[in-house]
Amino acid sequence: MTMAFGYIRRSSYKQQDNNSVEIQKSHIIKFANKKGLTVPEEFIVIEDVTSAFKKRASQRKELMRLKSLMIETKIANVIFYEESRMDRTAYTFVLDFYRPLKAELPDIAIYTTNSEEPFNPENEQNKIAFLLHRQESEIKSDRAVGNLIAHLESGEKNRPGSKVPYGYDQVKNILYPNEHAEVVMFIYYLHSWGVSMNKIATSLNEAEVLSPSGKAWRSSTIENILKNPVYTGTLHWEVQKSKEKKSYKFPDNHEPLIDNHLKQISEINVDLQKNFGRLDTPFLFLNKLSCSDCRNLLTSQNGSTKRNGVHYSYQYYVCKCCNYKIEIEDLHKQLLPDIFKHIQSFNTNAELNEASKAHLSSMNHFIQDNIENHKKKIDKARAKGCIAEEEGDTELKQLADNLVLRLESTVDDLRLYSDAVNELSGSFESGDFLLRFSICLNAKLSITEKRLMILYFVQDVTISPVKAPRIYFSENLFEQLLPLDKLPKQ
Numbered sequence: 115m116t117m118a119f120g121y122i123r124r125s126s127y128k129q130q131d132n133n134s135v136e137i138q139k140s141h142i143i144k145f146a147n148k149k150g151l152t153v154p155e156e157f158i159v160i161e162d163v164t165s166a167f168k169k170r171a172s173q174r175k176e177l178m179r180l181k182s183l184m185i186e187t188k189i190a191n192v193i194f195y196e197e198s199r200m201d202r203t204a205y206t207f208v209l210d211f212y213r214p215l216k217a218e219l220p221d222i223a224i225y226t227t228n229s230e231e232p233f234n235p236e237n238e239q240n241k242i243a244f245l246l247h248r249q250e251s252e253i254k255s256d257r258a259v260g261n262l263i264a265h266l267e268s269g270e271k272n273r274p275g276s277k278v279p280y281g282y283d284q285v286k287n288i289l290y291p292n293e294h295a296e297v298v299m300f301i302y303y304l305h306s307w308g309v310s311m312n313k314i315a316t317s318l319n320e321a322e323v324l325s326p327s328g329k330a331w332r333s334s335t336i337e338n339i340l341k342n343p344v345y346t347g348t349l350h351w352e353v354q355k356s357k358e359k360k361s362y363k364f365p366d367n368h369e370p371l372i373d374n375h376l377k378q379i380s381e382i383n384v385d386l387q388k389n390f391g392r393l394d395t396p397f398l399f400l401n402k403l404s405c406s407d408c409r410n411l412l413t414s415q416n417g418s419t420k421r422n423g424v425h426y427s428y429q430y431y432v433c434k435c436c437n438y439k440i441e442i443e444d445l446h447k448q449l450l451p452d453i454f455k456h457i458q459s460f461n462t463n464a465e466l467n468e469a470s471k472a473h474l475s476s477m478n479h480f481i482q483d484n485i486e487n488h489k490k491k492i493d494k495a496r497a498k499g500c501i502a503e504e505e506g507d508t509e510l511k512q513l514a515d516n517l518v519l520r521l522e523s524t525v526d527d528l529r530l531y532s533d534a535v536n537e538l539s540g541s542f543e544s545g546d547f548l549l550r551f552s553i554c555l556n557a558k559l560s561i562t563e564k565r566l567m568i569l570y571f572v573q574d575v576t577i578s579p580v581k582a583p584r585i586y587f588s589e590n591l592f593e594q595l596l597p598l599d600k601l602p603k604q
Contacts, residue, residue, distance in 0.1 A: 118151040118191035120158040121180055123199045125165050138195040145193055145227040170206035181211055190219040194226050197243040204244045208235045279344045280326040281371055289368040297323060301339055302372045306379045308393035308562035311336040345371045375541040378534050386569045393562045398446060399575055406576035408435040438579050454555050456587055457571055461548050470591040474539040481532045485525055492521045
């Protein structure tokens with residue numbers, strides 16, 4: 115008998131609860147028997163939870179794998195359940211799958227279980243079928259978006275239908291933490307101490323913890339979890355309808371797995387890495403160490419050699435202007451004890467505490483003043499827009515409307531920044547912010563933990579060959595963590 119492949123596509127998570135795969139498979143096997151074709155179990159390719167409307171054919175991994183298998187095995191027959199399993203874009207299946215295969219396998223025969231004849235892209239009936247499936251998908255998409263917007267604007271607390279986030283179970287549209295919640299908290303905790311997403315994924319894989327897909331963890335999976343506001347108890351939706359994007363946010367919607375403080379710390383660490391370089395570098399004082407003679411930053415020099423089969427590593431801080439270098443281990447042993455002692459005493463230093471609180475308070479006042487100023491500008495712009503509309507000046511009306519949108523966007527950004535400041539202020543007042551450092555000092559610290567403590571608490575270190583190193587601690591802890599130039603551009 116002639117061999118053939120089978121292709122099955124399940125388009126959404128909702129279909130995982132029905133028999134979509136089994137139904138498609140039984141129809142494909144039945145059709146193959148009728149045609150005198152054999153479709154072994156290992157020749158059935160399943161594309162799971164993949165839309166053929168939102169993704170063109172070349173973006174569907176299993177479909178592209180099927181194409182490669184057909185070329186490799188020279189098997190030119192493949193059976194689909196129906197045209198909607200092939201494509202819902204109306205054209206990409208032909209461009210990305212059919213024509214490249216036709217060039218390699220001239221006798222290619224693509225069947226659907228509802229037609230006796232092989233698929234022909236020039237056949238008017240096939241063209242109409244593709245167009246009808248696309249139109250059906252567009253109607254469903256518009257209806258789904260409309261229903262979602264109506265649900266969100268109704269202010270109901272329960273979630274609209276969607277994939278349940280990892281770490282939660284959903285009961286009657288309400289999220290409840292499950293046995294994976296601790297994994298999510300572990301991910302956030304590691305990231306708050308500068309551990310990279312790739313290293314977090316590696317740690318989970320080494321511990322044989324399964325990912326949300328039941329497979330190995332990848333850095334992209336970690337990133338999706340870290341970016342999802344659902345873990346702070348907030349339901350957040352962004353809905354694209356035509357050219358307009360609507361955003362809906364419902365705080366305190368369900369039990370959070372992590373607090374906003376931990377999420378804020380992680381975001382601060384990302385900014386610190388942008389400003390001062392890698393967090394996992396052995397050069398703990400990178401971009402924090404200056405020459406006390408020329409005032410230039412010392413750079414890093416990493417060298418190694420091998421003698422008698424033994425590997426030797428040489429790492430130095432180098433002043434290129436004054437032409438000297440300092441071995442990093444000696445410097446670290448000299449400086450770190452004083453830095454850790456300073457961190458331990460920070461809690462009891464009233465002057466430093468007050469300076470940090472005052473900075474956070476002044477920042478919040480500054481932000482609130484900006485918000486009020488922007489609100490006044492919005493009112494003026496709207497007033498001018500109304501006058502322009504009454505006078506029939508459509509160009510001025512459009513300009514006023516655009517200005518209102520820009521100002522409202524800035525107000526939203528300012529409010530987000532204000533939330534971040536309030537979150538840090540609350541954690542600092544409660545002692546949680548400094549407690550995490552005190553607890554860590556009692557354990558063996560990793561490179562990233564030491565590096566972060568330096569970036570948080572040390573303003574600068576000066577050194578030269580003839581002068582002892584001098585540490586300048588940050589008088590205001592949050593001045594470099596939340597600088598005013600980080601405020602949204604106005």
